[in-house]
Amino acid sequence: MxxxxxxxxxxxxxxxxxxxxxxxxxxxxxxxxxxxxDPLIDSSIRHILVRHEQGAGHMAxxxxxxxxxxxxxxxxxxxxxxxxxxxxxxxxxDSVPMVVITGQVAxxxxxxxxxxxxxxxxITMPVTKHNWLVTDASDIPTxxxxxxxxxxxxxxxxxxxxxxKDVANQMMDWYWPDGVDMPGYKPTTKGHxxxxxxxxxxxxxxxxxxxxxxGGILKARAAxxxxxxxxxxxxxxxxxxxxxGAFPDKHELCLGMPGMHGNYTAxxxxxxxxxLITLGARFDDRVTGKVGAFAPDAxxxxxxxxxxxxxxxxxxxxxxxxxCKQVIEELIKATKAEIAxxxxxxxxxxxxxxxxxxxxxxxxxxxxxxxTLKPQFVIxxxxxxxxxxxxxxxxxxxxxxxxxxxxxFNLPYTWINSGGLGTMGYAVPAAIGAKVGRPDRMVxxxxxxxxxxxxxxxxxxxxxEKIPVKIAxxxxxxxxxxxxxxxxxxxxxxxxxYLSPDLPDYVKWAEAMxxxxxxxxxxxxxxxxxxxxxxxxxxxxxxDFRTDYREKVYPMVAAGTSNDDVILHPALNGKKEASRxxxxxxxxxxxxxSNKER
Amino acid sequence: MxxxxxxxxxxxxxxxxxxxLTRVAALFSRRAFNIVSLAVSPTEDERFSRMTIVVxxxxxxxxxxxxxxxxxxxxxxxxxxxxxxxxxxxxxLLTVKAPVESRSQVTDLSSIFDAKIVDVGxxxxxxxVVGAPDKLDAFSDLIRPFGIVEMQRTGRIAMPKLxxxxxxxxxxxxxxx
Ligand SMILES: Cc1ncc(C[n+]2csc(CCOP(=O)(O)OP(=O)(O)O)c2C)c(N)n1
Ligand SMILES: [Mg+2]
Numbered sequence: 001m002x003x004x005x006x007x008x009x010x011x012x013x014x015x016x017x018x019x020x021x022x023x024x025x026x027x028x029x030x031x032x033x034x035x036x037x038d039p040l041i042d043s044s045i046r047h048i049l050v051r052h053e054q055g056a057g058h059m060a061x062x063x064x065x066x067x068x069x070x071x072x073x074x075x076x077x078x079x080x081x082x083x084x085x086x087x088x089x090x091x092x093x094d095s096v097p098m099v100v101i102t103g104q105v106a107x108x109x110x111x112x113x114x115x116x117x118x119x120x121x122x123i124t125m126p127v128t129k130h131n132w133l134v135t136d137a138s139d140i141p142t143x144x145x146x147x148x149x150x151x152x153x154x155x156x157x158x159x160x161x162x163x164x165k166d167v168a169n170q171m172m173d174w175y176w177p178d179g180v181d182m183p184g185y186k187p188t189t190k191g192h193x194x195x196x197x198x199x200x201x202x203x204x205x206x207x208x209x210x211x212x213x214x215g216g217i218l219k220a221r222a223a224x225x226x227x228x229x230x231x232x233x234x235x236x237x238x239x240x241x242x243x244x245g246a247f248p249d250k251h252e253l254c255l256g257m258p259g260m261h262g263n264y265t266a267x268x269x270x271x272x273x274x275x276l277i278t279l280g281a282r283f284d285d286r287v288t289g290k291v292g293a294f295a296p297d298a299x300x301x302x303x304x305x306x307x308x309x310x311x312x313x314x315x316x317x318x319x320x321x322x323x324c325k326q327v328i329e330e331l332i333k334a335t336k337a338e339i340a341x342x343x344x345x346x347x348x349x350x351x352x353x354x355x356x357x358x359x360x361x362x363x364x365x366x367x368x369x370x371x372t373l374k375p376q377f378v379i380x381x382x383x384x385x386x387x388x389x390x391x392x393x394x395x396x397x398x399x400x401x402x403x404x405x406x407x408x409f410n411l412p413y414t415w416i417n418s419g420g421l422g423t424m425g426y427a428v429p430a431a432i433g434a435k436v437g438r439p440d441r442m443v444x445x446x447x448x449x450x451x452x453x454x455x456x457x458x459x460x461x462x463x464x465e466k467i468p469v470k471i472a473x474x475x476x477x478x479x480x481x482x483x484x485x486x487x488x489x490x491x492x493x494x495x496x497x498y499l500s501p502d503l504p505d506y507v508k509w510a511e512a513m514x515x516x517x518x519x520x521x522x523x524x525x526x527x528x529x530x531x532x533x534x535x536x537x538x539x540x541x542x543x544d545f546r547t548d549y550r551e552k553v554y555p556m557v558a559a560g561t562s563n564d565d566v567i568l569h570p571a572l573n574g575k576k577e578a579s580r581x582x583x584x585x586x587x588x589x590x591x592x593x594s595n596k597e598r
Numbered sequence: 599m600x601x602x603x604x605x606x607x608x609x610x611x612x613x614x615x616x617x618x619l620t621r622v623a624a625l626f627s628r629r630a631f632n633i634v635s636l637a638v639s640p641t642e643d644e645r646f647s648r649m650t651i652v653v654x655x656x657x658x659x660x661x662x663x664x665x666x667x668x669x670x671x672x673x674x675x676x677x678x679x680x681x682x683x684x685x686x687x688x689x690x691l692l693t694v695k696a697p698v699e700s701r702s703q704v705t706d707l708s709s710i711f712d713a714k715i716v717d718v719g720x721x722x723x724x725x726x727v728v729g730a731p732d733k734l735d736a737f738s739d740l741i742r743p744f745g746i747v748e749m750q751r752t753g754r755i756a757m758p759k760l761x762x763x764x765x766x767x768x769x770x771x772x773x774x775x
Contacts, residue, residue: 133617184612
């Protein structure tokens with residue numbers, strides 16, 4: 001520890017952030033955090049002034065997803081702190097590394113109901129990995145080091161540092177700690193060798209194995225290791241909503257997304273598997289459907305860095321606590337050693353079955369010539385007209401599911417969405433954060449009209465800061481996902497889901513926010529409109545795509561039902577019956593142009 | 599609080615810092631776990647406190663409780679003290695009606711249970727009993743007919759029995775780290 005003279009707590013905070021390598025932070029000042037905004041002027045850190053604190057939190061999250069570095073947000077006390085609770089809860093469920101700094105009333109006034117006082121540490125305790133109230137300026141460097149350490153190691157997650165105003169003004173002797181000393185925090189990263197060996201034995205003997213890859217692959221930066229493991233064993237891979245891009249969609253072993261709106265093959269492969277090699281996934285209810293009926297014949301290998309995930313939902317046969325990358329690399333070695341002893345079980349029959357499902361039950365929609373614009377068509381055209389490494393963010397709803405289904409993800413860290421919390425309004429700020437972190441990449445957001453209205457004002461931030469993100473609103477004039485549930489499960493009794501296609505006028509709104517606003521209401525103009533948007537690089541662009549409000553997301557596994565009961569697009573239903581009777585092959589050829597195999 | 603197979607005693611060593619109790623309590627409510635009793639006290643090392651938490655849970659939820667508790671950063675170490683592998687004690691204070699007519703019966707009973715009379719009034723006595731929880735249960739059952747005015751129990755504290763194997767998390771087979 002080097003001591004280099006007296007500075008204020010506020011200066012120590014900024015200096016500590018610089019020491020942590022922070023290049024950019026998202027925030028909005030106010031009374032309690034004022035002292036910290038002063039030394040910020042002299043700092044190398046870029047500050048992006050948001051229009052709402054929720055925006056700051058989601059931008060930090062988008063930045064973290066895109067770069068792998070912790071996102072940093074700073075806001076004042078009271079209402080600003082409560083405004084950032086949603087992004088914290090969001091990041092907590094999706095394990096996103098974030099450091100949030102909140103101003104607090106003077107330590108001496110805490111508990112007096114002072115102006116803009118709220119119990120930020122208490123409120124955010126259940127939605128952070130850890131949080132700290134700074135009570136003495138001399139603790140600042142230690143706490144900031146700990147905060148970044150906790151946010152980025154083990155299972156990543158958001159942390160919060162609550163910073164009272166008098167502590168910011170207190171003088172302290174600057175130092176920078178050599179490391180952290182946290183006796184109660186020691187994440188296990190290396191998998192237990194015996195468990196890894198047991199896993200390898202299961203891997204080589206399974207007849208219907210599937211790799212169930214989750215967001216942990218991306219957090220552990222294990223995409224390459226995953227690919228090597230899949231190719232070594234020839235085992236097919238499903239990528240959950242949080243893991244899209246962790247394994248290339250165009251890879252022949254990729255089965256795409258499982259779950260409530262996954263494709264038939266991914267869902268059914270998990271369901272009929274005899275071994276799930278679960279890598280950084282957590283058996284979320286959106287993936288398992290009815291838990292008791294999930295993958296009934298499967299043995300479970302579960303690799304997760306969080307011991308509490310082992311056995312939380314499904315009891316694993318081989319639990320391995322550790323970092324996904326390290327464990328997969330060890331598993332590759334162990335599997336090779338097993339294969340050297342005796343060959344891997346033949347899985348060709350299983351692969352053939354899976355391939356046949358892909359042929360029989362593709363993702364399906366129909367864009368009629370001259371008919372209403374289909375949202376899926378927009379996403380496919382977007383994909384075709386953007387670079388492979390384009391980053392796609394999304395909101396929450398039907399558009400999110402279509403984006404995940406119909407976009408082809410072939411690189412890690414190209415998909416940014418709110419999976420666990422399902423936070424409407426995530427797309428715009430997350431895309432902005434991603435673009436700040438990766439200015440070299442094209443960044444698109446696919447958003448719903450409902451979602452867009454929740455956080456659109458951050459496009460003002462983007463325009464002001466020259467962050468040229470592109471937003472495709474799939475404007476179906478409805479809270480579409482809710483409408484879908486009301487249509488299917490509430491006898492088409494639509495309750496409070498209509499939004500109107502024209503109110504607000506998204507083009508005018510975009511223009512008012514300093515963006516370019518475009519509109520497209522038919523299939524013929526989709527590509528031209530996308531090209532126009534792609535050509536604009538100095539400002540954000542918003543396209544108002546007028547899409548068919550009747551379109552529903554298929555396949556679907558209704559909440560609480562078994563994954564055996566996949567509801568297919570009505571046009572495919574006949575096939576399922578045929579396939580059940582064993583006549584799938586004859587029905588296999590599909591003539592429809594827009595049929596997509598995945 | 600007689601013996602209950604769903605009751606598990608967790609002895610939790612935590613950092614002696616502000617807010618730790620809140621974190622533990624908040625975790626129990628956030629994950630919908632039930633606390634039967636909780637006692638917190640300083641330890642021989644001033645950096646740490648010890649919480650003795652009696653939880654009401656089956657084995658599998660208990661495993662989740664332990665793992666989730668372990669994720670709290672101020673939590674250093676958790677041991678489960680099985681009923682047959684630990685020494686459990688609890689203290690009870692109780693005020694019992696003891697008019698002259700029945701006073702001697704009350705004091706007789708209290709001496710059988712090694713209860714100490716800590717306060718005396720005209721019509722009532724306040725007693726203190728220390729012991730294993732079932733002893734306290736038995737005493738309060740037997741004294742109840744005389745009329746309990748007020749009763750308080752501290753909740754259990756427990757320590758592993760000496761000269762046996764080290765304590766282990768019996769219900770937790772897969773937890774590490
Ligand atoms: C903050 C928030 N409020 C409510 C919901 C519930 N919800 C889930 S999807 C959805 C509809 C989203 O509408 P829109 O953005 O237009 O997307 P669409 O489904 O139409 O594509 C709603 C209201 C939510 N997920 N988040
Ligand atoms: Mg909509």
